[in-house]
Amino acid sequence: MRAYKAKAVERIELPDREAREHYLREAGYNAFNLDADAVFIDLLTDSGTGTMSDEQWAALLRGDESYAGSESFQRLESAVADVMGFERIVPAHQGRGAENVLYGALISKGDYVPNNTHFDTTRAHITNAGGEPVDCPIESEPGDPFQGNLDVDGVRELASEVGAERIPAVVVTITNNSLAGQPVSIENLREARTVANDLDARLVIDACRFAENAYFVTQRETEFAGESVADVAREQLAVADAIVMSGKKDGLANVGGFVGVRADDDELYEQARQRGILYEGFTTYGGMAGRDLEAMAVGLREAVEETYVESRVEQVAELGELLQEVGVPIRTPTGGHAVYVDAGEFLPSIPHEEFPGQALVCALYREGGVRGVELGELAFPGTERDQLVRLCLPRRTYFRDHLEHVAETFAAVAERREELPGYEIVDEPEMKELRHFSAELRPIE
Template sequence: MKTIIEPFKIKTVEPIYFTTESERETKLKDAGNNLFGLKGKDVIIDLLTDSGTSAMSAQQWAGILNGDESYAGSESFYRFEAIIKKIMGFKHVIPTHQGRAAEKILFSIVGGPDTIIPNNTHFDTTRANIEFSGAKAVDLLNKDGKNPSLIADFKGNMDTELLEAFLKENHEKVPLVMLTITNNSGGGQPVSMQNIKEVRAICKKYNKPMFLDACRFAENAYFIKIREKGFENKSILEICQEMFSYADGMTMSAKKDALVNIGGFLALNDDTLAMESRNVLVVTEGFPTYGGLAGRDLEAIAIGLEEILDEAYLQYRIRTISYLGEKLTEAGVPILLPTGGHAVYIDAASFCKHIPAEEFPGQAIACALYLKGGIRSCEIGSVMFGKKDENGKHIAPDLELVRLAFPRRVYTQSHIDYVAEVILEVFEEKEKLKGYKITQEPPFLRHFTASFEEIA
């Protein structure tokens, strides 16, 4: 059939509280015009992130009751470890309370002053943990990925020519190379198997380990299956196993493609690095067989990692995103094309051409979407990644985006139609939008807690 339906039935529902526009004006002002500061109950459609916001399955909830809460040697850990080894194949599996904890452990060991970590595009917590260690985070995104309107199959790829030149010049400062799949900051765009293999070959040439930031590994595998020649007849599991076979290690937030609300892990092959990582884990997270998680959390992750490999689910998931993208594109709304795996990204620079990067066009759009229809989204542009040079001049990132990230198994088609309607109304009045300035910000991850003021 032409209609792709949700491959699940709804068993439990959560009510939505419908605020008025005047109520939302007050609540946004009280939050310092930062959508992270809003209470969840004051949001009608929450697309701030797909991290930890999924609906768990009946099997996962049942598994929670079977969670083994032994402090050491929990049976739930061994089930968790076994499924990760089956899919990813790494020798050592180290659980953490979420993905950024895995990053913190890894970069506290391999990072530090005078070290550089290249990636296709680092996401916010990865970059923050690298920079917090004193290291430098460098993005080597391919040229296609920097052009929002260009249609290309794998815009998340790393530029291998740039990587080769970079390692040739800086190899003594590079402890490892990362590749983020899918490329979140680059619009949720996938990375091809060919690119993964090429990056691996360059890393091997310079004797550098390659790590995957694999939060959305299954979505990436599905794109490889439908877009890359030679993979159309392979299962999602087979594609995942090949992807991970080229890597020496990985970090993951299980709050994405493991379909759970908390958890993450670090997985790797190097015995010495694993020992050092577990030493840090014990001090900061917990014993190596629970790592900051309850046994029931480990059980839910193990089940979720198997459920995410279901091709029918992945087809529905990717189609959900492209459905919204098509409705917006038909109406002339500029978005990053083609749509990626977990979110639709509005091209804020094209949407609000009258607002310069230093006045945060993405933040203006995000605030407007909340005021108009109670939709919470996330700016991924100059607020999240912008910097200043030594003269105080604003340095904008390659892309100014607003991300509409969809929780897994949460919203239906009517919710998505509502989102499209709100965006179109804001787009029709885009010339009325004004820029913003920051009135308060922290030294790291400022987008979480900064305060903003509309520029008169």
């Protein structure tokens, strides 16, 4: 059962099929280029797209828009300390701003950065700083409880190949967005802490979905059975030297982010603070309005409430069940923020170099005005990943009839799957790590 009720609504409308065909063609067959009002059910991302609570809306009116010394910043700082255990933060306009601040401070040319799996902007920021991002996911089977874990032995092998001195940081992303939103165990985080110590590297946690990860830990890790999500959330982050956070996910806000640094790490904090001033804004606003700081401060506290996070994860599982009922192959168990469809299995006649994930994204929009995102060869070129389509649920936004429409759309696509073409790129940016955001494609005749 949903742990909320609606206090405001927005009208949505499904454009007719002819219009959808036109919009898709004009967008260069890239869902990122579609106008939002042309989309009926928007599952492109959960980043900043959720519905804020009445308490968050009320907090907006408290926004202190002072350039320096904002009271709103102090309230965010207090919330981060209480909920996440980090007393010093450097605010940023969103998660990728925080990545720029932190990784620009940590990484030098020629460095290597292992991660359980880098997501797109993380990979791009590390590359931009002169580093080499290295994915170290564990090998797992469907149904394994913590498929998002870091391969600690893989990190050690990397260190033996390149030298420990060239690994300034070990990064763990919770949950593992690139690997179907799968959670990471606290046991694995402790192992990551040990290997970081052995390498004299900092342990960084990408914490943007920390509350969802904590919920999975309470459900799947025996040591923490019966513990509260709030307590586990702090416990899992306690092993980290620093965190990078997008407040647009488990901050339940529409914008914002920050870097968290331990109180005893003066060097890293000062480096991050100065980069924050240069790229984001002064230390007590960091590219956010005071009202945005207030909304995130409230949202962080709401994110670890049992009723909220349970209903959040259950809704994702509900979508997964509806898709399985119509024969859609998905990654199981479902993650905390999205359902990941195996587009390669769903469209076996389309080879990976013709982007089966993108073909499915286009077909979903064409059939039912549903917008998802490809996380396969287009988003991660040359990485030999599975061809996935991510269906991200905005927080506290959609209801069951919306999910049923998504399942019905998949069923309609399945009936025509043999007719679907592959795609080829017409135009793409120079930085291939970010090409899926703006590339233009066309169907292969």
